[in-house]
Each structure stands twice: as structure tokens, then as C-alpha cells.
Amino acid sequence: MSAALTTPTASAGARAGLSWRSSLAVFLLMLLAAVAAWQLTPRALPGAAGAGPLPQLELAVPPVIGEWRLVPSLREQVDLAVDRDGERLISQPYDQTLLRTYQNVRGEQILLAVAYTRQQSQEVKVHRPEVCYTAVGFEVLSLDPARLGVAAAGTQPVDGMRMVARSMHHTEAVSYWIRMGGIYSQNAFDTRLHLLAEGLQGRLRDGALVRASRIVADPREAAAAYPQIERFLSEFTAALTPEVRALLLL
Structure with missing residues (x-):
């Protein structure tokens, strides 16, 4: 029992x-x-991506850059943050943006767009211009990585992109670069890989986009337009204070 x-x-x-x-x-x-x-959990890095106040792009970028002067523009620029349906994103990924038109004495115009974001993640990051242009109805005719003719004292060579995009209204030759933390990103894969690697180290990186373009009558004119666009970008970076230049360049 x-x-x-x-x-x-x-x-x-x-x-x-x-x-x-x-x-x-x-x-x-x-x-x-x-x-x-x-x-x-990613954490913001000190310095440019820290918690201090950012310099104001509107005040930092001068109205005169070399032979170019700021003018009112009747032409609307491609937005810096649109979704694939062409709608402006409700959640703005940038802390600051700047859209301007500059003109020289010959009446030629350059469209300048600058954006800065203090913290990036896989979900919130700098938007690539080819995506934004396509979203608002442009056809991207060419998109090529290039060592841009942009020089600034004490900075690394700028690896960016050259793009030709055409809409039913006009064609643009575009030069741009994206600074993604400690690299220049030339494609979406680079971007995701870099952000993933930084995230695994617990770091949030800042990022910037600088885009300049000229309207051309024919896509074949783009090759001749790029040197002028990039001379403007060199003068643009030279005109900035070191503090602002550090936000946009390596």
C-alpha cells in the first residue's frame, strides 16, 4: 500500500x-x-549627431555663391521626402531642409537642395533622389556613380551620383551625394548595410543629402552641364562655415 x-x-x-x-x-x-x-538599441553619437542645437541651413547658406545669386523660382523642385506614390511623407525624416534656386548673369539657373537628419535607422533615413524623382513622374534616363568634382579644404573626395531625369515638362542633369555617417552612399544596399552594422554596434548615425541640378534642353547636354553644376557645389561648400561643412561632408 x-x-x-x-x-x-x-x-x-x-x-x-x-x-x-x-x-x-x-x-x-x-x-x-x-x-x-x-x-x-542604437544610441546617437556625440558631435554632429549629438543633442546640441544644429546650425540653421537657411542662415548658413549665403544668397551669393560665386557668380550665382539667389532668385525667386517659379519652378517647383522635386521634394526631398516623398513616398513611391508621389505623396509627401507625413513623418518628415529630416531635421532641416533647404530648397533654393540660384542664377548667374547669363540667366542659367541651378536648383539646390540640402537636407540633414540627426539620426537615421533602417526605417527613417535619407531618401535617394532617383526614388523621389520617379515618384513624382520623372523617368530616370541614367544614373551613374561618380567621383564628383567637389573640393573643400580638409575633406575627403566626394563619391556621389550623376543622374539624368526627364518629365513631360523638362529634363534635369543632377549631381548629388549622400553622406551616411562615416561613408558616402552610392546605392541603397550600401545604406542598409552601413546602418545595420552601426545599429549592431549600438550607434545611430546622422546623414545629409546635397543635390544640385540644371535644366537641359536635351539629355545629351547633361555631360556638359555636370562640370558647371559641380563647380557651383565646390563654391557652395567653400562658402560654408566649418561647422556646417562638417554636417554635409566627410
Whole structure:
């Protein structure tokens, strides 16, 4: 009789022991997951991406750049943050943006667009111009990586893109670069890979986009337009204070 009573008691003890071990294992796994999540949570870096006040682009970019003067523009520029349906994003990814038109004495115009974001992630990051142009009805005729003819004292060579985009109204030759943390990004894969690597190190990186374009009568004129556009960009970066230049260039 006593043997028959011992078996259920032993089984109950075994189950209790197993339940206790399972609970402990689950607790330890949850604890490890919480620690890992905390370690992998991106955190803003000090410096340009820190929490201090940013210099104002509207004030920092002068109205006269070399032979070019700021003029009112009747032509609307391609927005810096639109979705693939051409609608402006409700959640603005940038801390600051600047859209301007500059003109020289010959009546030639350059459209300048500058954007800066303090913190980027896989979900919120600098928007590539080819995506924005396509979203508002442009056809991208060419898109090529290029070492841009932009020079600024104490900065690295600028690796960017040259693009020709055509809408039903006009054609633009575009030179642009994207600074993504510590790299110049020339494609979306580079961007995601860099942000992933930084995120795994617990870092949030800042980013900037500088885009300049000229309207051309024919796509074949783009090759001749790029040197002029990039001379303007060189004069633009030279006209900035070191503090603002550090936001846009490596």
C-alpha cells in the first residue's frame, strides 16, 4: 500500500523539479534577451549627431555663391521626402531642409537642395533622389556613380551620383551625394548595410543629402552641364562655415 502511495508523490516531485527548472530557463532567456536588446538599441553619437542645437541651413547658406545669386523660382523642385506614390511623407525624416534656386548673369539657373537628419535607422533615413524623382513622374534616363568634382579644404573626395531625369515638362542633369555617417552612399544596399552594422554596434548615425541640378534642353547636354553644376557645389561648400561643412561632408 505504501509503495503504491510513493509513486505518485515521486512523480509530483519530479514534475515540480522540472517545472522549476523550466521556469528558471525561461527567466534566464528573457533576461538575456532584455540585455541583448538594450545593448543593440542604437544610441546617437556625440558631435554632429549629438543633442546640441544644429546650425540653421537657411542662415548658413549665403544668397551669393560665386557668380550665382539667389532668385525667386517659379519652378517647383522635386521634394526631398516623398513616398513611391508621389505623396509627401507625413513623418518628415529630416531635421532641416533647404530648397533654393540660384542664377548667374547669363540667366542659367541651378536648383539646390540640402537636407540633414540627426539620426537615421533602417526605417527613417535619407531618401535617394532617383526614388523621389520617379515618384513624382520623372523617368530616370541614367544614373551613374561618380567621383564628383567637389573640393573643400580638409575633406575627403566626394563619391556621389550623376543622374539624368526627364518629365513631360523638362529634363534635369543632377549631381548629388549622400553622406551616411562615416561613408558616402552610392546605392541603397550600401545604406542598409552601413546602418545595420552601426545599429549592431549600438550607434545611430546622422546623414545629409546635397543635390544640385540644371535644366537641359536635351539629355545629351547633361555631360556638359555636370562640370558647371559641380563647380557651383565646390563654391557652395567653400562658402560654408566649418561647422556646417562638417554636417554635409566627410
